[in-house]
Amino acid sequence: MKFGGSSVSSAARMKEVATLVQSFPGERPVLVLSAMGKTTNNLLAAGEKALHCGVPMTCYIEEFSVIKDLHVRTAKELGIDQAVFSDLFEELGMLLTGIALMKELTPRTQDNLVSFGERLSTRVFAAYLNKIGVKARQYDAFEAGFITTDEFRNAEILEATYPAVAKRLHEDWRRDQAVPVFTGFLGKGEKTGAITTLGRGGSDLTATVIGKALGLREVQVWKDVDGVLTCDPNVHSLAVPVPCLTFDEATELAYFGAQVLHPQSMRPAREANIPVRVKNSYNPHVPGTLITKKRDMSETLLTSIVLKRNITMLDIVSTRMLGQVGFLAKVFSTFEELGISVDVVATSEVSISLTLDPIKIWSRDLIQTELDNMVTKLRKIAKVKLLQKRSIISLIGNVERSSLVLKKVFSVFEELGIKVQMISQGASKVNISLIVNDSEAERCVRELHSAFFEQEIAISKDLPAGIL
Numbered sequence: 001m002k003f004g005g006s007s008v009s010s011a012a013r014m015k016e017v018a019t020l021v022q023s024f025p026g027e028r029p030v031l032v033l034s035a036m037g038k039t040t041n042n043l044l045a046a047g048e049k050a051l052h053c054g055v056p057m058t059c060y061i062e063e064f065s066v067i068k069d070l071h072v073r074t075a076k077e078l079g080i081d082q083a084v085f086s087d088l089f090e091e092l093g094m095l096l097t098g099i100a101l102m103k104e105l106t107p108r109t110q111d112n113l114v115s116f117g118e119r120l121s122t123r124v125f126a127a128y129l130n131k132i133g134v135k136a137r138q139y140d141a142f143e144a145g146f147i148t149t150d151e152f153r154n155a156e157i158l159e160a161t162y163p164a165v166a167k168r169l170h171e172d173w174r175r176d177q178a179v180p181v182f183t184g185f186l187g188k189g190e191k192t193g194a195i196t197t198l199g200r201g202g203s204d205l206t207a208t209v210i211g212k213a214l215g216l217r218e219v220q221v222w223k224d225v226d227g228v229l230t231c232d233p234n235v236h237s238l239a240v241p242v243p244c245l246t247f248d249e250a251t252e253l254a255y256f257g258a259q260v261l262h263p264q265s266m267r268p269a270r271e272a273n274i275p276v277r278v279k280n281s282y283n284p285h286v287p288g289t290l291i292t293k294k295r296d297m298s299e300t301l302l303t304s305i306v307l308k309r310n311i312t313m314l315d316i317v318s319t320r321m322l323g324q325v326g327f328l329a330k331v332f333s334t335f336e337e338l339g340i341s342v343d344v345v346a347t348s349e350v351s352i353s354l355t356l357d358p359i360k361i362w363s364r365d366l367i368q369t370e371l372d373n374m375v376t377k378l379r380k381i382a383k384v385k386l387l388q389k390r391s392i393i394s395l396i397g398n399v400e401r402s403s404l405v406l407k408k409v410f411s412v413f414e415e416l417g418i419k420v421q422m423i424s425q426g427a428s429k430v431n432i433s434l435i436v437n438d439s440e441a442e443r444c445v446r447e448l449h450s451a452f453f454e455q456e457i458a459i460s461k462d463l464p465a466g467i468l
């Protein structure tokens with residue numbers, strides 16, 4: 001069972017989570033926790049401030065105080081001893097001082113910094129479980145077998161993790177039976193031995209990795225929404241839960257930017273064929289979303305609409321100095337050289353339109369220099385147009401019925417008078433992506449949602465009972 005930041009954001013929430021954990025008495029759950037509430041963001045902000053504030057001021061950084069107050073208050077309200085985390089706060093203070101002293105915050109240091117969030121929350125929660133008589137044992141994932149690449153901020157899980165985690169948990173269980181409480185999001189770099197993180201939202205991945213390592217029957221990820229919804233509820237309030245999804249659909253949805261799941265998190269579950277259930281810790285009786293290998297798609301047209309904003313798009317037209325094969329090869333080798341990932345692509349014989357993956361273009365400064373560099377290189381072989389402030393609207397669903405999907409999409413766009421700037425159907429056959437201007441995107445999502453999901457609801461609500 002994985003509980004995200006919103007599920008463990010306060011003492012009251014932790015008490016509810018403890019009740020939830022106890023509501024599966026016949027099971028032997030393994031728990032994965034994220035940092036409390038907004039702690040990860042606060043740690044990142046504290047690091048940025050430490051860079052500029054000077055050594056004497058680090059202890060006054062507002063976010064540092066917010067994090068301390070939250071954990072101290074939570075410990076008091078749960079009635080647990082603050083000794084479970086006092087060493088960690090001393091260490092965190094020293095780390096912020098170190099950043100201020102060196103005026104340097106590398107990705108490696110940043111991963112160490114954000115690790116405090118999960119290290120704190122798991123200590124607090126495990127202590128609380130023990131206090132209420134549920135024997136629990138806290139684990140720092142980087143000490144308990146999570147071995148990753150050394151790609152800080154976006155590390156990948158290595159195969160060695162699975163046997164290592166299984167061995168550790170089985171041995172401990174045999175020696176002394178206690179509910180494991182694991183830090184989500186964290187790992188240990190293979191070569192450096194330093195703490196790494198799995199990318200934002202990485203605790204979902206921690207949970208499915210443990211599921212695969214132990215061959216568990218089910219992985220549950222508990223969030224603050226009633227499951228995976230038909231679109232982001234912050235974009236459109238009429239979003240409704242999707243009862244069933246395949247691993248492919250969930251992966252595509254996450255990859256194209258639905259914050260609800262980590263993009264890599266379905267991989268271990270798919271490999272081990274372990275169902276993943278997305279549930280709402282604020283509303284535990286709602287069934288949520290069940291994600292499995294296969295499902296009956298015959299009645300499905302669309303599953304979910306995902307919006308990814310602030311995308312950069314490139315239109316590249318060959319100057320015909322190279323043949324078609326040479327042209328495409330040259331374009332993609334330029335991206336490889338510069339370490340830039342591409343999201344959506346549409347090609348013709350002499351032109352290529354694509355969007356760039358913003359995850360790889362992490363910091364603001366880098367964006368402009370990287371883009372300038374890329375455009376200079378590409379202009380040697382092509383005419384290049386850089387189009388910014390675009391959005392990708394991804395339609396996840398049954399692409400076997402893509403003609404019908406597209407027919408509906410274009411009638412919506414026609415009615416709105418909006419021009420689609422690029423369109424691409426993913427090879428995985430579960431996704432159609434459309435590119436529009438940022439300024440039009442939310443309206444498009446709302447209208448598409450209405451056309452695909454709300455009209456059916458409206459019709460079914462109008463029908464007399466018994467017909468459905």
Ligand SMILES: Nc1ncnc2c1ncn2[C@@H]1O[C@H](COP(=O)(O)OP(=O)(O)O)[C@@H](O)[C@H]1O
Nearest residue numbers: 004005006223224225228229231232258259260
């Ligand atoms: N299609 C979607 N379905 C559900 N939630 C979504 C979707 N798209 C975006 N979200 C956002 O994802 C949030 C849940 O993910 P996340 O914040 O990572 O949860 P947690 O931190 O509890 O694991 C929701 O509160 C919602 O705002």
Ligand SMILES: N[C@@H](CC(=O)OP(=O)(O)O)C(=O)O
Nearest residue numbers: 004005034040200201202203
């Ligand atoms: N705390 C980390 C990891 C995580 O998974 O968080 P959450 O489950 O709250 O999305 C983050 O904020 O990215």
